[in-house]
Amino acid sequence: MSEFLHNQSPYEGQFPDGHPVRVYLEENLLIRRLMRELEGLQLPQEWEEYEKLFEQLAKVELHFTRKENQLFPYLEKYGWTSPSQGMWTFHDQIRDQIKQTRASIQARDLEAVRTNMSLLFRFLEQIMSVEEGRLFPRAMGMLSEAEWQEFKEGDKEIGWMFEHDPTPYPPDAYVHPSQDTQKRKLPFSIEQATHYDEGYLTPEQVNSIFRILPVDITYVNEHDQVVFYNRGEDRVFPRSAGIIGREVKFCHPPKSVDQVLKILEAFKAGEQDVAEFWINFKGQFIHIQYFAVRDADGTYRGVIEMSQDVTHVRELQGEKRLLDWD
DSSP states (O other): OOTTTTTTOTTBTTBOTTOHHHHHHHHHHHHHHHHHHHHHSOTTTTHHHHHHHHHHHTTHHHHHHHIIIIIHHHHHHTTOOHIIIIIHHHHHHHHHHHHHHHHHHHTTOHHHHHHHHHHHHHHHHHHHHHIIIIIHHHHHHHSOHHHHHHHHHHHHHHOOSSSSOOOOSSOOOOOOGGGOOOOOOOSSOOTTOEEOSSSEEOHHHHHHHHHHOSSEEEEEOTTSBEEEEOOOTTOSSOOOGGGTTOBGGGSSOHHHHHHHHHHHHHHHTTSOSEEEEEEEETTEEEEEEEEEEEOTTOOEEEEEEEEEEOHHHHHOOSOOOSOOOO
């Protein structure tokens, strides 16, 4: 576990080392320790140390994100949906309070810091009380040992509050791919689906996704032949089925074909991976990008051309957090 908790965890023997719930609980110990240390600092004399400890405390975001993306989906499978609603809302309230507290610290506003930090401490104690009194005990009764073990990889992607990764759960053991026979349970059928880097999609799902994307996509293979484009409702540059199988050099006006060929040559030679342009077109501001497509070993497999009307995006200002459909 972390240096802070490795030799003094009160959960030794209650949970295996590295168990997701033990990690959550030991993070709560860390949160309480950081709050005590912050309370013990003298301001304004110790601003730098105060800010450093606060940023450690702000890593509670990782604690929340793991719950939202790892724990809550499992609870939903068993019909317990209130954590995904009420507790997530409280997470967001704490996130907002962290923002306000950070702003007051950066402004060196002593009175605002005391007010904001006091409120933040109260919120954190409330959420930890609910976790320890209800969320984690009930989750332990719901999830199987195999399900807790499935947490490992997802938790690793999100991260922890500790400076060092907690002990894996269960401890890592090398299994040769030829001997990995574990059947992972999924809540949906993959009979007609294709496995991608992460997850599964059916051809119908892939087609639907491509159709609604607010971007024009054209894929040219390693032989410079057009093999795919997405048929969206509002394409920037019109396409028709006759383009499939055509050499890409014949799909561009003569005045721009040299640019296209230069991009392809650089991509094939491994000299470049991205080319980017932006133009004004029919009253729209169009962003155009070319990306080299390569296998994992770097072998060139073609190019993706992406075009998007970003006129609206360029005009956005401030923030929009609320839905305004009504």
